[in-house]
Amino acid sequence: MRQVAIVGIGHTRFGKHADRRLVDLMGEAALAAMSDCELSPGPAAVDQVLAANMGGGIVNHETGIASALASTLNLTPVPAELVENGPASGASAVKLGHAMIAGGMAETVLVVGGEIMKAVSGSRATDFVATLLHPDAEYTVGVTLPAFAGMFTRLYMDRYGLTERQLAAVAVKDHDNALLNPYAHLHKQVTLKDICGSPEAEQKNPLVADPLRLYGVCPVSDGAAAVLLCAADSLRFKALNTHPTVVISGIASATDTHCVQDRLDPLILNAVRNSAERAYRMAELTPEDISFAELHDAFVILELAIAEEIGLFARGTAGEAAIAGETAIDGSIPINPSGGLKAKGHPLGATGVSQIYELVKQLRGEAEPGRQVNNPLHGIAVNFGGFGNNVVTTICSREEP
Amino acid sequence: MRQVAIVGIGHTRFGKHADRRLVDLMGEAALAAMSDCELSPGPAAVDQVLAANMGGGIVNHETGIASALASTLNLTPVPAELVENGPASGASAVKLGHAMIAGGMAETVLVVGGEIMKAVSGSRATDFVATLLHPDAEYTVGVTLPAFAGMFTRLYMDRYGLTERQLAAVAVKDHDNALLNPYAHLHKQVTLKDICGSPEAEQKNPLVADPLRLYGVCPVSDGAAAVLLCAADSLRFKALNTHPTVVISGIASATDTHCVQDRLDPLILNAVRNSAERAYRMAELTPEDISFAELHDAFVILELAIAEEIGLFARGTAGEAAIAGETAIDGSIPINPSGGLKAKGHPLGATGVSQIYELVKQLRGEAEPGRQVNNPLHGIAVNFGGFGNNVVTTICSREEP
Numbered sequence: 001m002r003q004v005a006i007v008g009i010g011h012t013r014f015g016k017h018a019d020r021r022l023v024d025l026m027g028e029a030a031l032a033a034m035s036d037c038e039l040s041p042g043p044a045a046v047d048q049v050l051a052a053n054m055g056g057g058i059v060n061h062e063t064g065i066a067s068a069l070a071s072t073l074n075l076t077p078v079p080a081e082l083v084e085n086g087p088a089s090g091a092s093a094v095k096l097g098h099a100m101i102a103g104g105m106a107e108t109v110l111v112v113g114g115e116i117m118k119a120v121s122g123s124r125a126t127d128f129v130a131t132l133l134h135p136d137a138e139y140t141v142g143v144t145l146p147a148f149a150g151m152f153t154r155l156y157m158d159r160y161g162l163t164e165r166q167l168a169a170v171a172v173k174d175h176d177n178a179l180l181n182p183y184a185h186l187h188k189q190v191t192l193k194d195i196c197g198s199p200e201a202e203q204k205n206p207l208v209a210d211p212l213r214l215y216g217v218c219p220v221s222d223g224a225a226a227v228l229l230c231a232a233d234s235l236r237f238k239a240l241n242t243h244p245t246v247v248i249s250g251i252a253s254a255t256d257t258h259c260v261q262d263r264l265d266p267l268i269l270n271a272v273r274n275s276a277e278r279a280y281r282m283a284e285l286t287p288e289d290i291s292f293a294e295l296h297d298a299f300v301i302l303e304l305a306i307a308e309e310i311g312l313f314a315r316g317t318a319g320e321a322a323i324a325g326e327t328a329i330d331g332s333i334p335i336n337p338s339g340g341l342k343a344k345g346h347p348l349g350a351t352g353v354s355q356i357y358e359l360v361k362q363l364r365g366e367a368e369p370g371r372q373v374n375n376p377l378h379g380i381a382v383n384f385g386g387f388g389n390n391v392v393t394t395i396c397s398r399e400e401p
Numbered sequence: 402m403r404q405v406a407i408v409g410i411g412h413t414r415f416g417k418h419a420d421r422r423l424v425d426l427m428g429e430a431a432l433a434a435m436s437d438c439e440l441s442p443g444p445a446a447v448d449q450v451l452a453a454n455m456g457g458g459i460v461n462h463e464t465g466i467a468s469a470l471a472s473t474l475n476l477t478p479v480p481a482e483l484v485e486n487g488p489a490s491g492a493s494a495v496k497l498g499h500a501m502i503a504g505g506m507a508e509t510v511l512v513v514g515g516e517i518m519k520a521v522s523g524s525r526a527t528d529f530v531a532t533l534l535h536p537d538a539e540y541t542v543g544v545t546l547p548a549f550a551g552m553f554t555r556l557y558m559d560r561y562g563l564t565e566r567q568l569a570a571v572a573v574k575d576h577d578n579a580l581l582n583p584y585a586h587l588h589k590q591v592t593l594k595d596i597c598g599s600p601e602a603e604q605k606n607p608l609v610a611d612p613l614r615l616y617g618v619c620p621v622s623d624g625a626a627a628v629l630l631c632a633a634d635s636l637r638f639k640a641l642n643t644h645p646t647v648v649i650s651g652i653a654s655a656t657d658t659h660c661v662q663d664r665l666d667p668l669i670l671n672a673v674r675n676s677a678e679r680a681y682r683m684a685e686l687t688p689e690d691i692s693f694a695e696l697h698d699a700f701v702i703l704e705l706a707i708a709e710e711i712g713l714f715a716r717g718t719a720g721e722a723a724i725a726g727e728t729a730i731d732g733s734i735p736i737n738p739s740g741g742l743k744a745k746g747h748p749l750g751a752t753g754v755s756q757i758y759e760l761v762k763q764l765r766g767e768a769e770p771g772r773q774v775n776n777p778l779h780g781i782a783v784n785f786g787g788f789g790n791n792v793v794t795t796i797c798s799r800e801e802p
Contacts, residue, residue, distance in 0.1 A: 001505050021536070049656075058458040063532040064487035067791035071659035077675040079654040080791060081493045084483040086465035092482045096497050103504015104402050131464040135422070253480040255450075258472035274478040390468035390481060 001102045005247045006396065007240040008037035008228030009357045014185040014345035017222035018118035022060045023068045026051065026114035026224045029350075030073055033110065033226035037240040041073050046228070047106035049073075049080035052093035052113035053349035056082075058128055059119050069112060086132045087298065088253070088385030089113060090225070090352025091392035095251050097229050107231045108240075113353035114224030125220050129348075132386045134259045146217060148260060148387045149299035150209025155267055156301060157211065160316030164211065168196040169323040170300040171215040171342055177329065178339025180371040183354075185221045185345030216300045221345030225354035246363045249378070250283030250395035252276075260387050269309045271391035272382060276310040279380070279393040287311030290395075291376030292334040292362060294355040296384035298341045303327075306382050307335060310393065334373045337362060352383035352392060359396040402503040406648045407797065408641040409438035409629030410758045415586040415746035418623035419519035423461045424469045427452065427515035427625045430751075431474055434511065434627035438641040442474050447629070448507035450474075450481035453494035453514035454750035457483075459529055460520050470513060487533045488699065489654070489786030490514060491626070491753025492793035496652050498630050508632045509641075514754035515625030526621050530749075533787045535660045547618060549661060549788045550700035551610025556668055557702060558612060561717030565612065569597040570724040571701040572616040572743055578730065579740025581772040584755075586622045586746030617701045622746030626755035647764045650779070651684030651796035653677075661788050670710045672792035673783060677711040680794040684779070688712030691796075692777030693735040693763060695756040697785035698743045704728075707783050708736060711794065735774045738763060753784035753793060760797040 010032025017025055031041065039045055051066040062068070066080035085092035090113035097109035120128050126144050133139040156162050172192055178184035195205040195215045205213045230237045232247060254274035260266055280286060293312060297303035304318035312333055313321055321327060327335040338344045338358040341351060359379035361367050376398070383392045411433025418426055432442065440446055452467040463469070467481035486493035491514035498510035521529050527545050534540040557563050573593055579585035596606040596616045606614045631638045633648060655675035661667055681687060694713060698704035705719035713734055714722055722728060728736040739745045739759040742752060760780035762768050777799070784793045 054464055055458065057456065057532060058462075058464075061459075061532050062536055063455055063459075063485065064787050064791060066486060067656045067787060068535070068659045070656040071663075071790065076657055077655040077672060079496075079676075080486075080656050081497065081654070082485040084464065084485050085467060085481075095480075096482065096501070099501045099504050099506040100497070101504075102506060103500050103502075105500040105503060131458060131462050134469070135463060253482070254478040255468045255471040255481050256477055258469045262472075271478060275480075386465050386468060389472065390465060 002104065003232040003247055004098045004101045005230050005232040005237060005241065005245055006227050006360050007230045008033040008039065009360050010036060010226040011183045011354060011357050012224045013183050014221045014223035014347060016118050017116060022056055022062060022114055022116045023065060023072050025116065026069050026112045027072045029114065029224035029226040030110060030112045033228045037228060037242050039240060041075060043076060045075060046078060046108040046110045048100055048109040049075060049078055050093040050097045050109060050111045051082040052089040052353060053082060053115060054084055054086055054089050055115060055117065055128055055348065060116055085390055086385035087348045088352055088383040088390050088392050089349045091356065091383035091394055092253060094227065094353065094356055094394060095253055095392055098248050098251050101229055101231050107234045107236055109229045110226065111229065111353055112224065112226040113350040115347035115349040116222045117220050117347060118222050137259045145387060146209045146212060149301060150212040152266065153212050153301040156305065159267065162319040165192065165196050166319030166323045167216060167300055168192055170303050171195065173322065173328055174336055174340040174342040177337050177371050178343030180368050181339050181344060184339040184343055185219050186343045212299060218298045218341040218346040221347045223345060223347035223350045225350045225357045227353055227356055244364045245399040246360045246396050247399055248394065249397040250279035252278030252282060253392040256389045258389050269305060269388045271388055272306055272309040275391045275393040279395050283395045285378060285395060289378050290380050292337060292373045292379050294338060294358050294381040295335055296341060296382050297336060298346055300342055302384060303335060303340065310380065310382060329371055329373060337367065337371050337373055355381035355383060356394055356396065363396055363398040403505065404633040404648055405499045405502045406631050406633040406638060406642065406646055407628050407761050408631045409434040409440065410761050411437060411627040412584045412755060412758050413625045414584050415622045415624035415748060417519050418517060423457055423463060423515055423517045424466060424473050426517065427470055427513045428473045430515065430625035430627040431511060431513045434629045438629060438643050440641060442476060444477065446476060447479060447509040447511045449501055449510045450476060450479055451494040451498045451510060451512045452483040453490040453754060454483060454516060455485055455487055455490050456516060456518065456529055456749065461517055486791055487786035488749045489753055489784040489791050489793050490750045492784035492795055493654060495628065495754065495757055495795060496654055496793055499649050499652050502630055502632045508635045508637055510630045511627065512630065512754055513625065513627040514751040516748035516750040517623045518621050518748060519623050538660045546788060547610045547613060550702060551613040553667065554613050554702040557706065560668065563720040566593060566597050567720030567724045568617060568701055569593055571704050572596065574723065574729055575737055575741040575743040578738050578772050579744030581769050582740050582745060585740040585744055586620050587744045613700060619699045619742040619747040622748045624746060624748035624751045626751045626758045628754055628757055645765045646800040647761045647797050648800055649795065650798040651680035653679030653683060654793040657790045659790050670706060670789045672789055673707055673710040676792045676794040680796050684796045686779060686796060690779050691781050693738060693774045693780050695739060695759050695782040696736055697783050698737060698741045699747055701743055703785060704736060704741065711781065711783060730772050730774060738768065738772050738774055756782035756784060757795055757797065764797055764799040
């Protein structure tokens with residue numbers, strides 16, 4: 001299997017882009033990734049384009065986004081395909097791009113994830129995201145993604161004694177990190193006192209799905225991110241590798257039952273654990289080797305539960321660690337230095353690619369002052385689809401020169 | 402690169418399944434493919450599921466189909482992803498499955514394509530399919546897929562002298578073949594006299610987009626098809642290879658400009674030619690080696706134009722060949738022995754997988770009496786997306802025991 005490096009990364013601001021066309025926004029991220037490794041777009045610039053998107057059809061009334069993107073970027077006749085895997089579409093596309101290079105079907109693959117969600121707002125956005133749930137057994141009986149997150153949080157609190165304060169600490173840390181990330185959707189510092197512990201704070205931070213509150217939920221964002229993959233043993237790699245070398249050392253996905261009610265224990269995120277185990281095995285690494293993590297905190301409870309499921313903390317202890325500052329930039333295991341989905345934003349198809357963008361940025365040592373993790377060697381990203389029914393884990397590593 | 406065989410194939414009836422759930426219909430095809438090679442579903446049955454679908458979100462209000470399918474089939478925690486590439490989604494998924502096995506990321510990949518289109522009918526179906534076109538430069542100014550096909554047909558007639566009779570001969574041949582295919586949507590014999598050459602015939606076969614007539618257009622169909630890919634050098638192959646061995650000898654995709662107006666000559670299908678050239682090169686074959694073809698005749702003109710573009714006929718001569726019977730089952734180069742999109746039907750995400758199903762069926766010698774091609778060695782399939790902006794060519798070959 002050929003080793004796969006990430007030689008170029010690109011990102012748009014996450015936030016409000018409802019006036020932009022999806023393909024143009026994705027093109028902006030793609031051009032940034034090519035520019036990052038000094039590659040000019042053109043018919044032979046890359047061997048394959050993989051797009052990642054979930055709602056082009058429903059929200060933007062556009063399909064065949066991959067070929068539209070290839071054409072917009074003047075890359076035709078490059079092969080182009082789109083990968084959809086709900087909110088895990090981005091990392092799934094990277095996984096398939098990695099496989100194409102590993103197998104010798106391509107030397108360079110441009111992966112571009114994007115979503116324009118602001119076109120639908122409020123209940124229409126909830127309805128769009130709920131297309132992920134089982135249509136008969138879940139959605140039609142009133143269960144939405146935030147409802148699942150609320151029930152999950154309650155059960156976790158009951159079992160492990162997690163407090164509202166510990167949960168709020170995750171949001172506070174994410175907002176701190178996002179403030180230093182120029183691409184983040186929310187640039188707004190909050191303190192524990194602002195959102196927790198008083199009637200004024202609770203008014204500012206109202207319940208969404210008890211006990212889940214507003215600051216426990218990611219915003220609805222538009223945005224795009226791109227990474228350029230390259231075979232590390234190729235001639236092209238020598239020309240394109242203009243930054244410290246970062247490789248994909250492990251990448252794997254796994255599924256769980258579509259219906260949450262079919263799981264023996266709803267607090268066990270089987271697909272997270274299975275995909276992480278496979279990724280660790282491929283990378284020949286253990287949780288102890290990981291320097292930092294980008295975890296799918298569409299709801300802050302998920303940052304805690306995923307961190308435990310992939311072995312960064314013992315079960316039921318991630319909340320204490322969060323409030324103790326262990327997951328801050330200067331903590332023992334920084335989590336979501338980008339601001340996470342919570343504060344950076346969560347344009348569905350872009351998120352998985354954006355997480356991997358952040359792994360590369362940190363591993364290169366190129367993150368903005370104040371949010372650069374200290375000398376990281378291995379970063380892990382978990383991209384989470386449905387309510388945990390399809391999850392991709394990616395491990396990237398810095399190669400010593 | 403590991404050689405990839407197709408060991409199992411499955412198909413549902415194409416036609417009306419608007420009362421079925423998309424995932425259940427795709428599950429039916431998947432179970433048939435597993436049963437075809439005596440594989441029982443279960444957590445370790447396959448290494449990867451790839452779904453192909455275009456309209457799950459828009460038409461069925463469902464996303465994340467791949468994980469839903471994995472769960473329905475009791476295959477969790479199997480990794481599962483969905484590939485969308487417009488009407489070429491099916492073959493694109495097979496292409497990515499092939500890459501995963503070729504690269505050693507999987508030994509077995511289950512590819513399942515499906516679409517339920519009948520939920521939208523008439524102008525809503527046209528609107529759904531038109532999501533493929535450029536939203537500003539094409540669709541909003543009134544151009545739809547049938548409109549493009551009409552203009553393409555007129556230009557082709559003007560340049561090469563193609564007659565309405567030659568065009569109708571393609572439909573007649575497709576209906577003849579579909580009559581013998583139990584999975585075909587349209588089981589209805591028609592003659593040249595029925596649909597061409599008299600006022601009565603023209604009433605039966607009215608204009609859709611001048612000069613394109615009703616019998617020149619595929620029906621709107623629901624359906625699903627599945628193929629099970631397996632590394633030909635694996636232990637599992639020995640157990641699963643219960644039929645004459647068929648391998649994927651070449652598979653490649655290519656893109657063309659999103660807007661048809663940006664092409665120097667709209668009759669040149671660049672993406673067809675580019676993908677076919679790459680597939681021939683990979684297979685180390687030429688058009689002369691091909692025994693039969695499954696071509697994407699969503700409009701009958703495309704059967705002719707694609708056959709010429711991939712080198713089966715000189716440009717402008719496929720119409721004469723069709724009326725002379727050269728593309729019939731017993732002709733020199735049978736085309737669409739399945740009935741083609743025209744008469745077998747065209748459930749978008751299923752079509753590319755269904756074409757490859759047919760290649761395998763014919764190469765095994767297992768097609769129904771009357772529509773079995775005589776001793777074929779190499780079959781080619783062209784799966785066409787947008788109006789030619791994203792095309793996948795697949796060549797399958799029978800391996801001598």
